[in-house]
Amino acid sequence: MTRHPASPPNAFYAPTLLPAIEELQARSLPLELIEAIFRRSLFELRTPFLRVPLVMSRRFWALALAHTGDPLIGLAAGRRFVSTATNGLTYLFDAAASLDSACNYFVEYFPFFNGHFRASIDRSDQCITLRLHDCGSLKASAPISDYILTSLLSMLRRKLLASGVEQDPIVAIRLAHPPPANTVAHPQAWRAPVSWGHAEHGIELNPQLFGQPLTPGNQALEQMLVDLLQQTLHNSRPTLLELACDHLAVHLADSERWTRFCQRQHLLERTAARRLKALGWSFTELVDEYRRYRAEDLLRGSDLERVQIADQLGYSDVQSFHRACLRWFDCAPGTYRTR
Numbered sequence: 001m002t003r004h005p006a007s008p009p010n011a012f013y014a015p016t017l018l019p020a021i022e023e024l025q026a027r028s029l030p031l032e033l034i035e036a037i038f039r040r041s042l043f044e045l046r047t048p049f050l051r052v053p054l055v056m057s058r059r060f061w062a063l064a065l066a067h068t069g070d071p072l073i074g075l076a077a078g079r080r081f082v083s084t085a086t087n088g089l090t091y092l093f094d095a096a097a098s099l100d101s102a103c104n105y106f107v108e109y110f111p112f113f114n115g116h117f118r119a120s121i122d123r124s125d126q127c128i129t130l131r132l133h134d135c136g137s138l139k140a141s142a143p144i145s146d147y148i149l150t151s152l153l154s155m156l157r158r159k160l161l162a163s164g165v166e167q168d169p170i171v172a173i174r175l176a177h178p179p180p181a182n183t184v185a186h187p188q189a190w191r192a193p194v195s196w197g198h199a200e201h202g203i204e205l206n207p208q209l210f211g212q213p214l215t216p217g218n219q220a221l222e223q224m225l226v227d228l229l230q231q232t233l234h235n236s237r238p239t240l241l242e243l244a245c246d247h248l249a250v251h252l253a254d255s256e257r258w259t260r261f262c263q264r265q266h267l268l269e270r271t272a273a274r275r276l277k278a279l280g281w282s283f284t285e286l287v288d289e290y291r292r293y294r295a296e297d298l299l300r301g302s303d304l305e306r307v308q309i310a311d312q313l314g315y316s317d318v319q320s321f322h323r324a325c326l327r328w329f330d331c332a333p334g335t336y337r338t339r
Contacts, residue, residue: 009115010137010249011242012057014038014050015087016113019080020064020147021045029067037063039280049236053245054115054138055286058293061143071180074143075189078150088229089113093155094162095225097217099169099210102159103130106152109229112236114148116140117201127171128210132201134176137249138290139297142177145201146186149173153190153203163214168192171204240265240272241279241286248290253314258283287314292328295321299337306333 021034021042035041037059038052064073089109096102107119116136122129132148134140140148156169172193173186179196180186186194238246247261254260261283262272276283291313298309310321325333 009054009111009118009135010246011051011053011238012115013087013113013236014040014045014047014052014056017057017060018046019151020060020074020077023073023077023080024064024067027068029063033063033067034060049232051112051115051236051238051242053242054136055245055289055293057116057144058138058141059289061141061147064143071142072146072182072185072189074146075150075185077143078147079154079189081147081151081154087113088225088232090155092222092225092229094159095215095218095221096159098212098214099156099159099205103205103210105226106130109233112233116144117148122202123207125207128205128207129174130203130205134200137245138293139301142180145175145177149175149201149203150189153192156203156205159214160209165209165212165214167206167209169206169209171206174198174200174202174204176201239279240275241281244276244281244283244286245290248286252287252290252294253312255314255316257287257314288324291315291324295325295328295333299333309333 024034025031031042035045038045038056040052044050061074064077065071070076089106092105092109093102096105103119103121107121111118116134116138117132117140118135120131120133122131130152132145134145153170153173160167160169168191170190170192172195173190175186175194175196176198177196183194183196243265244261247257247264251257251260258269262269265272267275273282276286294313295309298304298312302309304312306321307318310318313321315321315324322332325331325336329336331339
């Protein structure tokens with residue numbers, strides 16, 4: 001299994017969300033609301049080397065759910081992915097000589113494109129499983145997972161179809177989320193058996209098809225695409241906004257987080273504040289955003305007491321956390337957890 005670095009990923013490649021943005025626009029969501037989520041224009045979101053913090057992903061999918069009222073919005077948006085989202089990874093996936101080599105490229109480069117997950121390949125004689133490990137600083141909600149898995153399943157099937165192989169490489173799909181109210185939609189959309197409540201997301205693949213040669217080997221093309229990906233990674237240098245969010249992901253409970261952040265960046269506080277503002281944010285706003293989505297994760301996915309959650313979020317008392325939940329969720333933390 002692939003070894004993961006100790007620090008969690010905290011940013012993703014912004015153009016990855018372009019198909020989902022197209023889906024929301026097709027459902028009459030004004031572009032101005034989408035741009036307001038990122039505090040960037042659509043033109044900027046198309047920038048080849050732009051990465052944005054994971055908190056923007058959570059904000060985007062929360063808007064998608066609120067606007068559409070459709071818990072399956074990730075499935076619909078994911079179907080647009082392969083036909084409209086082209087990047088170095090999708091090109092390299094198509095050019096690889098087999099599913100085996102394509103998935104190895106996927107494992108290596110996928111975290112750059114989607115910071116919520118890292119990937120690994122489990123191999124056995126009976127089954128090959130492509131696993132997605134949710135290890136981001138903020139967890140992936142169900143629509144995020146649906147979006148990613150739908151696009152990945154399409155990429156896997158497209159590779160075999162393009163090679164003239166009519167067999168389906170997908171054996172089954174495992175989801176870490178609990179079963180939804182509608183357990184029919186996912187098997188229908190993915191055309192494979194689906195089970196819920198696993199430790200991690202996973203796609204079980206046919207081992208006989210996994211190593212089968214699919215396309216004529218073209219090492220020169222693969223190397224060129226690898227070089228392009230490496231160039232993308234090299235040119236995607238973190239902005240001050242990303243660095244601030246990286247700092248918050250680790251030091252959210254630190255009462256001196258702003259001062260320490262400025263010291264680490266060797267910036268005067270007023271200079272750092274001005275540069276963050278030029279990127280559309282203040283540090284106080286970022287703290288509130290991270291507190292909100294970290295609170296969602298902890299209330300949903302842990303048994304911690306409210307006082308423990310308040311402490312992890314950097315609140316000095318439970319009452320302050322309680323008031324914040326009323327503002328975020330229109331209910332108390334206990335009520336939110338019960339829901």
